[in-house]
Amino acid sequence: IRFDRSRVAGECYFCLMQFQLNLYPTPLVDSITYRDRLLLVGSCFTEHIGDSLAEWKFRTLQNSHGILFGPDAICDALDDIIRVRSYTESDLFYGQECWHSWHHHSRFSATDPAVSLSKINRSIGEAHDFLKQADWLILTLGSAFTYRLTEAAELGGMQVGESVANCHRAPSNWFTKEMMPTDQILTRLQDTIQDLTRLNPKLKLILTISPVRHIRDGAIENNRSKARLIQVVQSLTEELEHVHYFPAYEYVVDVLRDYRYYDIDLVHPNYAATQFVMDRFAEYAFDAQTRSLMEEIKPVRAARKHRPQHPDTQAHRQFLVAQYQKALHLQERLPELDFTDELAYFSDKLS
Numbered sequence: 001i002r003f004d005r006s007r008v009a010g011e012c013y014f015c016l017m018q019f020q021l022n023l024y025p026t027p028l029v030d031s032i033t034y035r036d037r038l039l040l041v042g043s044c045f046t047e048h049i050g051d052s053l054a055e056w057k058f059r060t061l062q063n064s065h066g067i068l069f070g071p072d073a074i075c076d077a078l079d080d081i082i083r084v085r086s087y088t089e090s091d092l093f094y095g096q097e098c099w100h101s102w103h104h105h106s107r108f109s110a111t112d113p114a115v116s117l118s119k120i121n122r123s124i125g126e127a128h129d130f131l132k133q134a135d136w137l138i139l140t141l142g143s144a145f146t147y148r149l150t151e152a153a154e155l156g157g158m159q160v161g162e163s164v165a166n167c168h169r170a171p172s173n174w175f176t177k178e179m180m181p182t183d184q185i186l187t188r189l190q191d192t193i194q195d196l197t198r199l200n201p202k203l204k205l206i207l208t209i210s211p212v213r214h215i216r217d218g219a220i221e222n223n224r225s226k227a228r229l230i231q232v233v234q235s236l237t238e239e240l241e242h243v244h245y246f247p248a249y250e251y252v253v254d255v256l257r258d259y260r261y262y263d264i265d266l267v268h269p270n271y272a273a274t275q276f277v278m279d280r281f282a283e284y285a286f287d288a289q290t291r292s293l294m295e296e297i298k299p300v301r302a303a304r305k306h307r308p309q310h311p312d313t314q315a316h317r318q319f320l321v322a323q324y325q326k327a328l329h330l331q332e333r334l335p336e337l338d339f340t341d342e343l344a345y346f347s348d349k350l351s
Contacts (some may be wrong), residue, residue: 020255020256021254021255021257023247023250023251023254023255023280025245025246025247025284027283027285028206028244028284028285031285031286031287031290032058032135032136032285032286032290033286033287033289033290034057034058034059034290034293034334034336034337035135035336036058036059036135036136037059037060037061037130037133037134037135037136038053038058038059038060038061038134038135038136038137038138039060039062039130039131039134039136039137039138040053040060040062040063040137040138040139040140041062041063041064041065041068041074041077041078041137041138041139041140042063042067042068042069042074042139042140042141042142042208042210043067043068043069043140043141043142043143043210043212044067044142044210044212044268045140045142045208045210045211045248045269045274046062046063046067046138046139046140046210047062047063047067048269048274048278049138049140049248049278049281050062050063050138052274052278055301056294056297056298057297057301057334057337057338057339059336059337061126061127061134063105064077064081064123064124064126064127065077065080065103065104065105065108065123065165066104066105066106066107066108066165066166067105068105068142068165069141069142069143069145069165069210069214070141070142070143070144070145070146070163070165071141071144071185071188071189071229071232072146072163072180072188073103073146073163073164073165073166074141074192075188075189075191075192076103076163076165077103078192078195079192079195080103081124081127081131082128082131082195082196082199084124084125084128085124086121086124087101087117087120087124088157089113089117090156090157091156091157092113092116092117092156092157093154093155093156093157094154095154095168095170096168096169097111098110098111098116099111099113099116100116100156100166100168101116101120101156102149102156102157102162102164102166102168103164103165104120104165104166105165105166106166106168108120108123109168131196131199131200131203132199132200133200134200134203135202135203135204136203136204136205136206137196137203137204137205137206138205138206139205139206139208140207140208140209140210140248141207141208141209141210141229141232141233142209142210142212142214143210143214143217143222143225143226143229144179144180144182144185144224144225144226144228144229145177145179145180145214145217145221145225146163146177146178146179146180147163147164147167147176147177148161148162148163148164148175148176148177148178149161149162149163149164149174150173150174150175150176152171152173152174153170153174153175154170154174179221179225179228180228182228182231182232185228185229185232186232186235186236189232189236190236190239193205193236193240193243197242203242204242204243204244205240205242205243206244206245206246207233207236207237207243207244207245207246208245208246208247208248208249209226209229209233209248209249210248210249211248211251211252211253211273211277212267212268212269213266213267214267215266215267226249230249233245246281246284246285248277248281251276251277251280252269252273252277256273256276260272261276282294293334296326296330297330299326300323300326300327300330300339300342301342303319303323303326303342303346304323304341304345304346311349317350320346320349320350321346321350323342323346324343324346324347327339327342327343327346328343331343
């Protein structure tokens with residue numbers, strides 16, 4: 001039998017090849033546990049993180065002003081929450097048959113200004129109460145670009161030159177667009193973090209940068225925008241011990257770095273990418289005990305969503321009984337968490 005050294009050597013080399021860069025961020029020393037409350041603010045990627053954390057039964061509140069991309073919009077929203085700002089009808093403007101706030105996502109818009117104001121002020125009050133007790137703020141920056149109102153705009157309580165959180169599909173001549181200088185972003189975030197610490201001295205922050213590409217700004221401009229955010233985050237984490245960075249952006253752009261991990265628009269990370277990032281976040285933010293509890297909770301949550309092919313069988317009834325007992329056991333062990341929905345669902349299906 002001939003021994004083909006070149007073939008064996010080639011196969012061994014192939015086995016040793018690395019097809020991905022690896023990131024090894026230093027895990028949090030003071031890790032997140034199920035006792036903690038987590039407030040999340042920022043871009044649409046914030047909601048991917050928040051939805052996953054809520055699915056795992058962490059106590060969360062996310063985006064009280066809706067999805068926000070720019071540092072100025074995020075800081076304005078946090079300032080509203082800290083001060084418990086009360087919006088009035090003079091703070092709204094009318095366009096496309098709805099009333100809107102320049103500081104809020106369109107999900108707070110309504111055809112009746114009273115309805116819009118009710119949603120806005122109730123959300124701010126809830127966020128303020130949550131923030132005072134929160135252990136962590138997870139803040140996701142999306143873009144360094146800002147849009148400022150011109151004299152042509154319906155100002156809705158704003159001044160010409162002030163930045164808006166959402167354009168609400170208003171005419172383009174209502175805005176001027178600019179990329180915020182790095183030092184301006186840094187100063188604004190430093191001031192807001194100082195105010196947050198004043199309100200809640202125990203609050204710790206995790207900063208992330210959204211891996212969503214803002215291609216409408218232009219590919220080159222998007223990269224410059226992200227670079228400014230990265231520089232600001234580095235400055236904040238070096239300056240403040242209670243501020244940390246999780247590299248969601250780097251995991252998608254540098255580790256996955258393949259369009260297979262993006263949706264059809266080639267801009268938003270897809271389900272596989274976001275799940276990969278959340279698995280890395282769990283390793284970064286949770287200790288072994290918390291991850292172990294997550295593994296117990298996940299099957300119960302999956303069972304709650306299960307749609308049986310034969311719901312009238314004895315086997316399915318036994319499945320429901322087993323899941324009800326698991327949920328009840330978890331609720332008794334973890335009284336700070338809420339398994340009311342799961343218990344009610346399994347109980348209802350058994351009745």
